[in-house]
Every structure is written in structure tokens, then in C-alpha cells.
Amino acid sequence: MPYLDDPLIIFTDLDGSLLDHHDYSWKPAQPWLDKLAAANVPLILTTSKTSAEVAALQTALHLTHQPFIAENGAIIHLPPGWQTQEQQPVHVMGARYSDIRQALVDLRQRYDFEFRGFGDVTPKQVAVWTGLSEAQAELAMQREASEPLVWFGNDLDFAHLKKCLSREGLALTRGGRFWHVMGTDAGKGQAVQWLSQLYRQQRGVPVASIGLGDGPNDLSMLETVDYAVVIKGYHEHQMPVNDGNGSQVFRTTEFGPHGWSQGLNHFITLP
Numbered sequence: 001m002p003y004l005d006d007p008l009i010i011f012t013d014l015d016g017s018l019l020d021h022h023d024y025s026w027k028p029a030q031p032w033l034d035k036l037a038a039a040n041v042p043l044i045l046t047t048s049k050t051s052a053e054v055a056a057l058q059t060a061l062h063l064t065h066q067p068f069i070a071e072n073g074a075i076i077h078l079p080p081g082w083q084t085q086e087q088q089p090v091h092v093m094g095a096r097y098s099d100i101r102q103a104l105v106d107l108r109q110r111y112d113f114e115f116r117g118f119g120d121v122t123p124k125q126v127a128v129w130t131g132l133s134e135a136q137a138e139l140a141m142q143r144e145a146s147e148p149l150v151w152f153g154n155d156l157d158f159a160h161l162k163k164c165l166s167r168e169g170l171a172l173t174r175g176g177r178f179w180h181v182m183g184t185d186a187g188k189g190q191a192v193q194w195l196s197q198l199y200r201q202q203r204g205v206p207v208a209s210i211g212l213g214d215g216p217n218d219l220s221m222l223e224t225v226d227y228a229v230v231i232k233g234y235h236e237h238q239m240p241v242n243d244g245n246g247s248q249v250f251r252t253t254e255f256g257p258h259g260w261s262q263g264l265n266h267f268i269t270l271p
């Protein structure tokens with residue numbers, strides 16, 4: 001297991017992981033955040049939130065010099081220190097938002113599919129769906145590469161929509177309240193792999209990766225990293241981590257940022 005001064009990269013989910021499920025506090029994780037910062041270990045926020053939603057948090061966490069992964073892996077932001085000549089500040093995995101919207105609108109026109117996406121409604125409606133304030137809803141609506149939608153139709157039509165989208169290179173994945181449409185080749189796992197590879201190239205040495213998450217949308221990330229921390233969540237999902245690639249898995253007994261710290265205590269040896 002790695003020492004804190006070994007080449008390391010850490011990927012973390014936000015809600016229910018680094019942030020408390022109820023009050024969004026990361027206070028219990030602060031001692032570890034300080035240790036990681038002092039040891040220059042990149043901490044990559046890896047979330048379903050949009051870039052606009054992540055920005056304020058990244059500033060509050062003093063992580064603006066680090067990349068982050070938004071929209072469930074569809075978007076990767078690279079700060080200046082991480083950009084190479086080929087790398088732009090924003091890397092899109094899969095399809096762009098305008099293309100996703102176009103495909104959805106075309107399919108709905110053709111087959112009368114019964115759904116509403118964020119692009120169909122007002123911030124007021126998104127606020128009702130999510131419980132966010134209208135100002136927060138506006139940030140959640142600044143999409144770059146994925147579209148959350150609410151399905152009102154029957155199961156048969158849903159299966160049909162899924163099939164039609166897959167022909168367009170798009171996939172439907174289940175989030176908490178919404179279905180998310182994004183490129184088939186986009187996901188937290190793929191984004192983590194892409195960014196780990198970039199970091200290994202830049203460092204020129206093997207780098208160990210740690211991932212922390214509490215929900216089903218974190219599974220692909222947890223299966224991609226060397227050390228996976230499954231944080232105890234407020235849900236009934238089993239969270240089976242397929243550790244076929246030899247990753248080590250630790251399941252916390254505590255929730256949120258307490259569990260987050262428990263996971264790092266388990267895997268990282270202090271020098």
C-alpha cells in the first residue's frame with residue numbers, strides 16, 4: 001500500500017463522499033485534505049455536477065490548480081499546468097451537449113417519446129425536480145456533454161428510446177432522480193483512466209491511484225483505480241466492485257467525509 005510521499009493520484013466523488021449527504025460539509029476530511037495538499041498529491045473532484053456547479057466548490061477546497069471531472073465523466077477540465085500542446089483546457093469524452101440535444105429532439109419528434117430534459121424546461125422546473133434554488137438550478141443547467149431527463153412514458157417505449165440512442169452512439173444511465181444521456185464512451189471510469197494516463201506520462205513514473213465513492217455511478221471509477229474506497233451510503237444498492245484488474249477494495253463503516261478519511265487512513269501510510 002502506498003506511502004503519502006509515493007507518486008499518487010486520488011479521485012473522489014462529492015455528494016455523500018467528500019461532502020456530507022445532509023449538510024454538504026467536508027470538515028471531517030480537512031486533516032486529510034491538508035496532508036494531501038502538503039504532499040502535492042493531486043485530488044481530482046469526480047462528480048455528476050456541471051463545471052459551473054463545481055467551480056465554487058473547487059475554489060472553496062483550494063483545488064483550482066487541479067483538474068476536475070464533471071457530468072459523470074463526460075467532461076475533464078485541465079488547469080494550465082496540466083495542459084499539453086494537444087490538450088485544450090476542456091476535454092470532452094463522448095458527445096457534445098448540442099449533439100445530444102439534437103438527437104433527443106429528433107427522436108421525440110419522430111416517435112412521440114414522452115420525456116423532458118433540462119434543455120426543455122425552465123430553471124423553475126429544474127428547481128422543482130431537484131430541490132435546488134433557482135440560481136443553483138441555472139448552474140446545473142449549464143450542460144456541456146450530458147443531458148438529464150425525466151421519463152413519463154411506458155417501459156416498452158423506454159427500451160425503444162434506449163435502442164435509438166445507442167444507434168447514435170449515446171447511452172442512458174441511471175442517476176438519482178434522472179436518466180442521463182451521454183456518449184457511450186463516457187463515464188467516470190473512462191475519465192479516470194484518461195486522466196491517470198496523462199498524469200503517468202507527465203510524471204514519467206508508475207503512479208498509484210485511489211478512488212472514493214458512495215454510489216452506483218461511482219462503480220466504473222472504483223473498478224478503474226488501484227485502491228477503491230466504497231463509502232457507506234444512504235441507499236440500498238449493493239455496490240459490487242468487480243476487482244478483476246487486481247484493485248484492492250475497502251468498505252468504510254462510516255458515512256460521507258468520516259468514511260472518506262477512514263478510507264485514506266486504511267490505504268495511505270504516513271511517512
Ligand SMILES: [Mg+2]
Nearest residue numbers: 013015016215
Ligand atoms: Mg455520491
